[in-house]
Amino acid sequence: MNNFSSHYDDIIDLVDSYKVSHYAKTRNFLDGGVSYLSPYISRGIISTRTVYNSLIKRGYALENIEKFVQELAWRDYWQSQWDFHGDKIDSDLNFSQKSMQRHGLPNSLINVRSSIDVFNVSIEKLYKDGYMHNHMRMYVAMSICNIGAYHWHEAAKWMYYHLLDGDWASNALSWQWVAGCLNDKKYIANQENINKYCRVNERGTYLDKSYDDLAQYNEVDEMLILADEKLIWKQIHCQNPESLVHDDTLIFNYYNLDPKWRSEQVANRILLIEPKVFERYPISEKVMTFFLDLSKNINDLIIFVGDFSELKNLCRGEIYYRQHPLNDYLGVEDQRESLSSVKGNYSSFYKFWKKCKRQLLEERN
């Protein structure tokens, strides 16, 4: 069971005490030495840069922790793709999803009735803890999209709904990567692979086949029944203020909860919850509670539920916010922190990484 603390000092302790040495060798195993930092990075309470700086300060050299830093860079890469493509990441980006036959979600998986036990255990854990290991996310996504022939979009929304680290760029684009919408190649894993990385020994399942057989799959009975699943976010009720005390206003939101951001500035601190964002990308009650708990690290924060335009009417002075593709705010925009300043559209992660790594090495010299 993962208990994700919402206290800032605990989070910084986690960053500063993370032992990265076994990461490259063990990260693909369900019980491997991963960092569990994604809920904090996704909520913008810390950044990929915070994590990298902590490692460098502790004496690690980039060459010895490259795999881990590459994973941090994957996150920045997906973000830069979202910045570049905007809403286009909500549909098949580079290639249409091939052999797709249905929309919706398979009842067996999302209601924990799969004939593959380790899927049931992991999905139950997702509902309970709000976390799923990266390799399991890939297995579940490939089962839904490439075996069950479901379109990726609703399934991605379902996973995002339950993840404490829900980040629409990492989520939607990873689902698209699995479904072959980014590079026209579908990701498939068979039961032997799952058994190895999950340390189980399941036999005779629908995935217990050779890769050639799996590539020819037509239909799997247990994947055909659609779930009647509605993702509803529970609006929080709060009384919006009628006026604000200070001249300037800092906007925090689902993607920016950094208590260190402009912390010296005298300003109103507003947690802006725009219903239109959560209607489009709903989150579960559990995830909402975690988000609100994390926001308590920001002193004197006022929760405002409504559109930016309504908030703007209450503000006298300058409005400050951090850049994010979901924001259509007006005011002074600060950049988000990332590993490097590399931005824009890169057709492959490795082209992006090459530039990012060069910057990281240059900054060392």
Ligand SMILES: Cc1cc2nc3c(=O)[nH]c(=O)nc-3n(C[C@H](O)[C@H](O)[C@H](O)COP(=O)(O)OP(=O)(O)OC[C@H]3O[C@@H](n4cnc5c(N)ncnc54)[C@H](O)[C@@H]3O)c2cc1C
């Ligand atoms: C289908 C699918 C859906 C996903 N949805 C999300 C999501 O909604 N939010 C999210 O943050 N990540 C998502 N990921 C990426 C990845 O699974 C998680 O970032 C990772 O599992 C988080 O666990 P960790 O912090 O222990 O990672 P670690 O392995 O310790 O990695 C350190 C950090 O690097 C970044 N990272 C690691 N792997 C990836 C990756 N494959 N892609 C992007 N960044 C990565 C994360 O910020 C992570 O915190 C998804 C992956 C898949 C395959």
